[in-house]
Amino acid sequence: MTEAELDPVIHSASRLRVVATLAALDRGDSIAFPRLQGLLDMTAGNLSTHLRRLEEAGYVQQTKTHQGRTPATYVELTPAGRDAFHRYTRTLTELLKGAQP
Amino acid sequence: MGTDEDDAPLDPAAGLAIVAAQRRRVLDSEVDDRVLFGTWGGLWLLGYTVQWWSAERSPTGTSTAPAGAVFGALMVVGLVITLTHVGHRSRGVRGTSRSVGTMFGLTWFAGFTGQGLVVAGVVAAGADPEVIAIVANGLACLVVGLLYMACGAMWQIRAMYLLGVWVIATAAVASLVGTPDGYLVMAVGGGGGMLVGALVAHLVRRRA
Numbered sequence: 001m002t003e004a005e006l007d008p009v010i011h012s013a014s015r016l017r018v019v020a021t022l023a024a025l026d027r028g029d030s031i032a033f034p035r036l037q038g039l040l041d042m043t044a045g046n047l048s049t050h051l052r053r054l055e056e057a058g059y060v061q062q063t064k065t066h067q068g069r070t071p072a073t074y075v076e077l078t079p080a081g082r083d084a085f086h087r088y089t090r091t092l093t094e095l096l097k098g099a100q101p
Numbered sequence: 102m103g104t105d106e107d108d109a110p111l112d113p114a115a116g117l118a119i120v121a122a123q124r125r126r127v128l129d130s131e132v133d134d135r136v137l138f139g140t141w142g143g144l145w146l147l148g149y150t151v152q153w154w155s156a157e158r159s160p161t162g163t164s165t166a167p168a169g170a171v172f173g174a175l176m177v178v179g180l181v182i183t184l185t186h187v188g189h190r191s192r193g194v195r196g197t198s199r200s201v202g203t204m205f206g207l208t209w210f211a212g213f214t215g216q217g218l219v220v221a222g223v224v225a226a227g228a229d230p231e232v233i234a235i236v237a238n239g240l241a242c243l244v245v246g247l248l249y250m251a252c253g254a255m256w257q258i259r260a261m262y263l264l265g266v267w268v269i270a271t272a273a274v275a276s277l278v279g280t281p282d283g284y285l286v287m288a289v290g291g292g293g294g295m296l297v298g299a300l301v302a303h304l305v306r307r308r309a
Contacts, residue, residue: 011111011116012111013111013115013119016111016116016119016120017119017123020119020120020123020124021123021126021127024123024124024126024127024128025127025194025198026196026197026198027197028196028197028198029194029195029196029197029198029199030194030195030196031193031194032192032193032194032195034193035130035192035193035194039123039126039127039130040123074195076196088116089116089117089120092113092116092117092120093113093117095113096113096114096117099113
């Protein structure tokens with residue numbers, strides 16, 4: 001197990017925080033953008049950038065809807081994103097075990 | 102690819118710490134079972150104690166109308182606190198948990214509507230006050246206990262499942278004891294049981 005096996009899309013502090021947050025929701029749930037932002041303490045612009053990157057990788061799905069007249073965006077982890085997250089944390093755990101004498 | 106300014110490569114321990122911290126943060130933002138168990142435990146303890154106190158002084162040995170009204174008002178308070186808490190904590194999340202939650206909420210509503218109508222039937226049939234009191238409480242607790250057990254089973258929350266078993270057992274004992282002492286069984290066993298449930302939920306949460 002080496003660092004090289006870590007998924008480069010998730011292997012960044014900010015995107016790991018985003019993915020870990022989405023993975024902590026129940027499977028099949030999506031979260032409104034402002035609430036996700038509140039759980040991450042990120043600026044909207046910063047969060048959007050990371051979400052776009054995760055969406056390009058197929059790990060995140062963003063759905064735009066309307067609540068009354070206000071537009072709302074809901075974000076969720078795709079099954080591929082959830083798999084990638086579990087793979088990533090498994091690798092971290094094994095790296096940590098390997099690092100110990 | 103552009104550089105992520107705040108994103109130096111992570112070492113494994115820091116990465117796992119981030120995952121644990123965010124999981125905790127999400128958990129803290131969701132419905133808090135301590136609030137629900139604590140609220141209902143306190144209200145049951147108070148409400149049943151009031152009914153017992155009035156029943157001790159009533160010629161029929163059952164709760165008086167004013168004490169029943171106090172109990173009813175306390176249950177309404179519990180319902181308002183529960184709905185407010187759940188509504189607030191589930192805002193901005195949709196999908197499976199919302200549809201499951203809605204159906205679960207409707208199940209409570211159906212259960213208590215059914216309970217109310219059965220009790221109305223028993224009253225209309227001319228049952229005496231003690232029979233009415235036992236049927237009304239027994240059925241209500243059966244609804245509560247079974248739904249706690251179902252919820253505990255579905256979401257794998259052991260404390261909730263056990264609390265359901267405990268509520269049914271308490272109500273069964275209270276029914277066999279009869280009035281007025283059955284109210285005291287409900288106050289201590291039911292209310293106390295839920296307060297213990299809140300404590301257990303707190304300990305489980307701290308360990309999580």
